Amino acid sequence: MLLFIIGGAIGLVAIILLGLVIIYNGLVGLRNAVKNAWSQIDVQLKRRYDLIPNLVETVKGYAKHESTTFEKVTQARSACMQASAAGNVGELAKAEGFLTQALKSLFAVVEAYPELKANQNFLALQEELTSTENKISFARQFYNDNTMRFNNKIQMFPSNIVAGVFAFKIAEFFEITTAEERVAPKVQF
Amino acid sequence: MDIRVYSLRSLRLCGEFILIYSNQDIMNIYEQQRHNRRATYLLMFIFILVFCVLGFGFDQFFTGGLPIGTTVALIIATISVLGSYYAGAKVVLYSTGARAVNMSNLKERQFHNIVEEVSIAGGLPMPKVYIVPDPDPNAFATGRNPQHASIAITEGLLEKLNRDEIQGVVAHEMSHISNYDIRLMTVIAALVGAIVLLSDFSARSMRYIGRSKGKGKALGIVPFIIWLLLIILAPIIAQIMAMAISRKREYLADATGAELIRNPLALASALEKIEQDVAATKSIKRGVAHLCIADPLGRSFTNKQGFIANLFATHPPMQERITRLKKMGYIYAPTIAHGSAPTV
Numbered sequence A: 001m002l003l004f005i006i007g008g009a010i011g012l013v014a015i016i017l018l019g020l021v022i023i024y025n026g027l028v029g030l031r032n033a034v035k036n037a038w039s040q041i042d043v044q045l046k047r048r049y050d051l052i053p054n055l056v057e058t059v060k061g062y063a064k065h066e067s068t069t070f071e072k073v074t075q076a077r078s079a080c081m082q083a084s085a086a087g088n089v090g091e092l093a094k095a096e097g098f099l100t101q102a103l104k105s106l107f108a109v110v111e112a113y114p115e116l117k118a119n120q121n122f123l124a125l126q127e128e129l130t131s132t133e134n135k136i137s138f139a140r141q142f143y144n145d146n147t148m149r150f151n152n153k154i155q156m157f158p159s160n161i162v163a164g165v166f167a168f169k170i171a172e173f174f175e176i177t178t179a180e181e182r183v184a185p186k187v188q189f
Numbered sequence B: 001m002d003i004r005v006y007s008l009r010s011l012r013l014c015g016e017f018i019l020i021y022s023n024q025d026i027m028n029i030y031e032q033q034r035h036n037r038r039a040t041y042l043l044m045f046i047f048i049l050v051f052c053v054l055g056f057g058f059d060q061f062f063t064g065g066l067p068i069g070t071t072v073a074l075i076i077a078t079i080s081v082l083g084s085y086y087a088g089a090k091v092v093l094y095s096t097g098a099r100a101v102n103m104s105n106l107k108e109r110q111f112h113n114i115v116e117e118v119s120i121a122g123g124l125p126m127p128k129v130y131i132v133p134d135p136d137p138n139a140f141a142t143g144r145n146p147q148h149a150s151i152a153i154t155e156g157l158l159e160k161l162n163r164d165e166i167q168g169v170v171a172h173e174m175s176h177i178s179n180y181d182i183r184l185m186t187v188i189a190a191l192v193g194a195i196v197l198l199s200d201f202s203a204r205s206m207r208y209i210g211r212s213k214g215k216g217k218a219l220g221i222v223p224f225i226i227w228l229l230l231i232i233l234a235p236i237i238a239q240i241m242a243m244a245i246s247r248k249r250e251y252l253a254d255a256t257g258a259e260l261i262r263n264p265l266a267l268a269s270a271l272e273k274i275e276q277d278v279a280a281t282k283s284i285k286r287g288v289a290h291l292c293i294a295d296p297l298g299r300s301f302t303n304k305q306g307f308i309a310n311l312f313a314t315h316p317p318m319q320e321r322i323t324r325l326k327k328m329g330y331i332y333a334p335t336i337a338h339g340s341a342p343t344v
Helices: A002-062 A067-086 A089-110 A114-118 A120-155 A159-165 B003-021 B024-063 B068-095 B106-122 B155-160 B163-178 B181-213 B221-261 B264-276 B286-291 B307-312 B318-332
Strands: B128-132 B139-145 B148-154
Touching: A002 A067, A002 A089, A002 A114, A002 A120, A002 A159, A067 A089, A089 A120, A114 A120, A120 A159, A120 B106, B024 B068, B024 B181, B024 B221, B068 B139, B068 B148, B068 B181, B068 B286, B106 B128, B106 B155, B106 B163, B106 B221, B128 B155, B139 B163, B139 B181, B139 B286, B148 B155, B148 B163, B155 B163, B163 B181, B163 B221, B163 B264, B181 B221, B181 B286, B221 B264, B221 B286, B221 B318, B264 B318
Parallel strands: B128 B148
Antiparallel strands: B139 B148
């Protein structure tokens, strides 16, 4: 009888230990997935910073008088690069929101110049920028999905105990924070 | 109550707890992958078995028991299985005349970019991209795993669809890649081809040597007829199987693809454009039909419902696919103005 109880106790401890190991490894795996997803965003953001000067130069060739728009884009770009270098997710998301707005007004300017819109060089740049923007938003989606999974694990029972013991920290979502982007499109009937 | 009932109940509760606790959406994709891997191996096994039976029959009826047919069949079957696994994608791409993307062409460069975008969305390695020179809009994915995958689209698709719609199509193909549909489908394509070839070959060799060496019949006439039927029916059964498997996967790939890019309406409108273009995709042969996003043969089966149509169509009815995607579109739409929420 005693042997039976001891055996049972050892079995129970073994199962609990195994569970702990599985939970811990799951947490580490998710934390790495979040880090990897973040580096994906970073790569695409850098690519966008590289494309912008070329774009501004090409547009300048046709539309010399829109200097305020160019300045806005250039300023937003350098703000982003600073936030990116500092590694602050919240600040970067805000700066990126401004850059997106500035680029939108730049493309609105382009609408008034038909020769520019037919320029092959410009079209190629526009496609590259569109693609990079898409990549950023998909990378952000992938990052946020992974972040949600990681945060769920940290907050849900029983993995929250393991997360607490080993001091896993909640990851930050990459959110757009400018007011314009937050407004849902209005539908009128 | 009995102690056994209690222990059974607690066991089931434990099971449910594990199910709920483990992340459902991760579980599902892994289950899909496991299911497809298992199905691929099972298919290879059945294929080798069928080949051996055919070869064994050949020995019984024509060589008088010498295991020549069995040996040859076994060798051919093993080579085709290995070949279909490792070179299936190349064979499929070659048979459609696919060529590499020309990066200096803006449209083709855009396609390359789109595939890169969607692979980021899915967290997958970038597949190889190909263009099939054909004016009819269609697309397919092939390969043995996400690390060795290819996506090909026709020139017609590139020309007729806009950027968002191409993205929808690529997302559909990317989901076929991520859940290992491509492995199963590519192996099926190669093996169905081999079975058709074998059946042709045996029918011809039977006519050739059937009369002269037909004396050494070790078995009776009934097994001979069964063997003959097997040879005749094997290619048809293989094709029906390929179609049944592919049909089931299309709805899933539509849904997963739409979720990947969070835009079901792009794929819906792409499918509408593909459907309007009724002409057949001439570059894509019958054996590769089940890999494509839409039936390349332009068969009317695809748009009908019913038993016969269900048996022979490689794809579910296009209208039903579009309707399902549009329903998903309501879920993703940020604002629903009317009081009545759509029932899904």
